[in-house]
Amino acid sequence: xxxxxxxxxxxxxxxxxxxxxxxxxxxxxxxxxxxxxxxxxxxxxxxxxxxxxxxxxxxxxxxxxxxxxxxxxxxxxxxxxxxxxxxxxxxxxxxxxxxxxxxxxxxxxxxxxxxxxxxxxxxxxxxxxxxxxxxxxxxxxxxxxxxxxxxxxxxxxxxxxxxxxxxxxxxxxxxxxxxxxxxxxxxxxxxxxxxxxxxxxxxxxxxxxxxxxxxxxxxxxxxxxxxxxxxxxxxxxxxxxxxxxxxxxxxxxxxxxxxxxxxxxxxxxxxxxxxxxxxxxxxxxxxxxxxxxxxxxxxxxxxxxxxxxxxxxxxxxxxxxxxxxxxxxxxxxxxxx
Amino acid sequence: xxxxxxxxxxxxxxxxxxxxxxxxxxxxxxxxxxxxxxxxxxxxxxxxxxxxxxxxxxxxxxxxxxxxxxxxxxxxxxxxxxxxxxxxxxxxxxxxxxxxxxxxxxxxxxxxxxxxxxxxxxxxxxxxxxxxxxxxxxxxxxxxxxxxxxxxxxxxxxxxxxxxxxxxxxxxxxxxxxxxxxxxxxxxxxxxxxxxxxxxxxxxxxxxxxxxxxxxxxxxxxxxxxxxxxxxxxxxxxxxxxxxxxxxxxxxxxxxxxxxxxxxxxxxxxxxxxxxxxxxxxxxxxxxxxxxxxxxxxxxxxxxxxxxxxxxxxxxxxxxxxxxxxxxxxxxxxxxxxxxxxxxxxxxxxxxxxxxxxxxxxxxxxxxxxxxxxxxxxxxxxxxxxxxxxxxxxxxxxxxxxxxxxxxxxxxxx
Numbered sequence: 227x228x229x230x231x232x233x234x235x236x237x238x239x240x241x242x243x244x245x246x247x248x249x250x251x252x253x254x255x256x257x258x259x260x261x262x263x264x265x266x267x268x269x270x271x272x273x274x275x276x277x278x279x280x281x282x283x284x285x286x287x288x289x290x291x292x293x294x295x296x297x298x299x300x301x302x303x304x305x306x307x308x309x310x311x312x313x314x315x316x317x318x319x320x321x322x323x324x325x326x327x328x329x330x331x332x333x334x335x336x337x338x339x340x341x342x343x344x345x346x347x348x349x350x351x352x353x354x355x356x357x358x359x360x361x362x363x364x365x366x367x368x369x370x371x372x373x374x375x376x377x378x379x380x381x382x383x384x385x386x387x388x389x390x391x392x393x394x395x396x397x398x399x400x401x402x403x404x405x406x407x408x409x410x411x412x413x414x415x416x417x418x419x420x421x422x423x424x425x426x427x428x429x430x431x432x433x434x435x436x437x438x439x440x441x442x443x444x445x446x447x448x449x450x451x452x453x454x455x456x457x458x459x460x461x462x463x464x465x466x467x468x469x470x471x472x473x474x475x476x477x478x479x480x481x482x483x484x485x486x487x488x489x490x491x492x493x494x495x496x497x498x499x500x501x502x503x504x505x506x507x508x509x510x511x512x513x514x515x516x517x518x519x520x521x522x523x524x525x526x527x528x529x530x531x532x533x534x535x536x537x538x539x540x541x542x543x544x545x546x547x548x549x550x551x552x553x554x555x556x557x558x559x560x561x562x563x
Numbered sequence: 564x565x566x567x568x569x570x571x572x573x574x575x576x577x578x579x580x581x582x583x584x585x586x587x588x589x590x591x592x593x594x595x596x597x598x599x600x601x602x603x604x605x606x607x608x609x610x611x612x613x614x615x616x617x618x619x620x621x622x623x624x625x626x627x628x629x630x631x632x633x634x635x636x637x638x639x640x641x642x643x644x645x646x647x648x649x650x651x652x653x654x655x656x657x658x659x660x661x662x663x664x665x666x667x668x669x670x671x672x673x674x675x676x677x678x679x680x681x682x683x684x685x686x687x688x689x690x691x692x693x694x695x696x697x698x699x700x701x702x703x704x705x706x707x708x709x710x711x712x713x714x715x716x717x718x719x720x721x722x723x724x725x726x727x728x729x730x731x732x733x734x735x736x737x738x739x740x741x742x743x744x745x746x747x748x749x750x751x752x753x754x755x756x757x758x759x760x761x762x763x764x765x766x767x768x769x770x771x772x773x774x775x776x777x778x779x780x781x782x783x784x785x786x787x788x789x790x791x792x793x794x795x796x797x798x799x800x801x802x803x804x805x806x807x808x809x810x811x812x813x814x815x816x817x818x819x820x821x822x823x824x825x826x827x828x829x830x831x832x833x834x835x836x837x838x839x840x841x842x843x844x845x846x847x848x849x850x851x852x853x854x855x856x857x858x859x860x861x862x863x864x865x866x867x868x869x870x871x872x873x874x875x876x877x878x879x880x881x882x883x884x885x886x887x888x889x890x891x892x893x894x895x896x897x898x899x900x901x902x903x904x905x906x907x908x909x910x911x912x913x914x915x916x917x918x919x920x921x922x923x924x925x926x927x928x929x930x931x932x933x934x935x936x937x938x939x940x941x942x943x944x945x946x947x948x949x950x951x952x953x954x955x956x957x958x959x960x961x962x963x964x965x966x967x968x969x970x971x972x973x974x975x976x977x
Binding site: 386393396505 | 810811813814816817818819821822823825826829830902906909910913914916926929930932933935936937938939941944947948951952955956959960963
């Protein structure tokens with residue numbers, strides 16, 4: 227097992243190098259880097275030409291474009307310098323906000339993470355029993371209906387659902403039931419804990435609806451498939467034949483074997499948990515990771531873009547590895563010796 | 564005692580339907596009525612995308628300009644003069660498809676053609692003609708900007724016998740501000756109402772099919788081309804090729820497509836072409852993985868060894884012998900991929916980083932329906948939302964049916 231993990235980690239190295247190279251290339255060959263520096267300067271008021279030049283140099287220096295004396299650095303050296311500072315944890319300062327990138331991410335990440343965790347919980351609570359029932363009532367009305375409805379939900383475009391939810395249920399013109407933006411009311415200071423939590427859930431209802439409905443289809447389809455596969459196995463017949471209770475067969479024999487599929491899907495969903503949905507966050511004006519990345523991209527805030535992409539990529543690779551390790555733990559038949 | 568031969572059993576001549584891959588697809592995938600309906604819908608949307616210049620435009624098919632100032636009376640064809648290069652190319656492609664389909668229909672009654680020579684020759688001829696015609700159009704045709712308001716002219720009697728399209732509004736034609744026809748509910752004049760700039764919503768809805776179908780098909784075509792090539796290589800040659808290419812797959816997989824497109828748009832400006840290419844160039848990894856798994860299994864089978872032993876060239880073994888047996892999971896994924904591409908395009912256009920105005924796209928129309936928290940013009944959101952929903956659902960239902968009936972790894976495959 228240990229040797230397997232080490233081998234996998236070693237295989238990740240070339241991928242990571244390739245990825246950082248790609249990230250570096252995309253950002254470095256992007257025209258408009260200079261403009262990004264100038265935009266930053268423009269934020270300051272009435273600066274002399276000299277000060278402007280200094281500021282520009284500072285930005286260039288932060289991005290490892292020039293060395294201490296202002297001489298340009300060659301591309302391979304730029305890459306190595308960037309890699310070195312990244313590995314040391316210096317992920318740079320945002321060009322848009324006067325804050326380190328890591329601090330920005332630390333502010334935004336909890337917002338996205340809580341919303342996504344709640345959404346994921348809802349999805350699992352609906353989709354796993356749904357898939358189980360669909361498998362038990364295979365090809366009957368429930369199965370067909372559930373399959374079609376979840377597929378239809380999956381196909382509903384989030385932009386339409388989101389804007390319609392907001393337009394109909396958070397709009398004085400129709401029903402003004404929910405708040406239109408943000409995560410908290412303005413008077414959070416005067417609330418006790420339970421009021422605060424209630425207020426929070428009141429605010430995230432529409433975003434949660436918008437980010438859950440599409441998730442049912444894939445998960446329940448997979449659960450249904452794997453349960454059907456396991457139901458057809460010989461050991462299930464054996465268990466039934468020796469008089470094991472029906473529910474015990476389902477939980478102990480069938481469901482446990484179907485866990486593998488669940489693990490895979492959960493692993494695949496992990497990077498998405500931290501990424502956040504741009505669409506949902508944008509429509510409901512939630513300041514999460516998705517919105518951060520979106521605004522950073524449009525503002526050409528290169529350090530933020532790089533960091534978010536880097537974190538996302540590393541997490542994707544790590545979650546693939548985590549899936550494989552969980553496999554080995556959940557299923558004693560899997561061996562990676 | 565010599566054995567007497569028993570009475571010879573006469574096996575009756577049973578004519579089995581031809582069991583080619585596509586006949587199986589036709590018989591099994593498209594059997595449920597809902598799948599037929601969805602396939603019909605997709606074909607309809609494609610037809611709309613091709614023929615929309617004839618359906619929704621302010622230019623009349625034909626009209627007569629009476630004699631004036633000594634110029635004699637003459638007949639004009641403004642709509643045909645107004646067709647863009649893209650429209651002409653699409654018409655040529657549609658004509659080629661029709662010719663090819665007709666060829667298949669005509670030749671199916673002829674005696675069998677085991678090597679499919681006829682079909683291949685006709686396909687080659689039609690393809691060559693299409694490519695040539697498209698190149699000619701692209702080099703010779705120039706888009707004309709005809710801002711004449713033919714409806715107003717017809718109303719004033721300046722042109723006669725004008726025959727207008729069923730929806731006499733172009734996608735960019737704005738109602739004059741003076742008429743107070745901005746953000747209006749559906750009416751006799753505008754069947755689905757007007758948007759914030761006084762443009763006909765129905766016309767824009769139909770014109771949007773071009774962007775949606777264009778992005779869907781072209782991006783997935785690029786993705787399939789790369790994915791099939793890489794998947795075949797990694798599956799067939801294991802070892803160094805496999806290890807290297809799979810690292811490439813991992814790298815591309817870890818790129819967040821959405822943000823790559825955003826970055827491109829932020830740097831180079833918005834263009835539909837970027838979205839197509841980026842979706843294609845980053846979307847192939849799933850196809851490659853699926854095909855790799857199929858190739859790993861198929862290359863060990865005897866018939867492949869036989870093909871190799873017969874000395875067939877490598878591309879023939881890969882693409883004529885192995886690929887057809889392993890393509891099904893890829894087809895399933897491609898159907899979902901198409902739906903995904905349409906969704907991503909609409910999301911980008913919704914965020915304002917997709918198509919360039921005034922080009923209509925369903926996402927852009929949803930965005931233009933107003934700031935939903937304050938003013939929400941629901942009739943502007945209903946049409947594009949429904950079209951997006953039904954289009955994506957249709958692709959997903961066809962994909963599901965493909966998977967349920969043809970995918971060999973599916974436990975439910977009948």
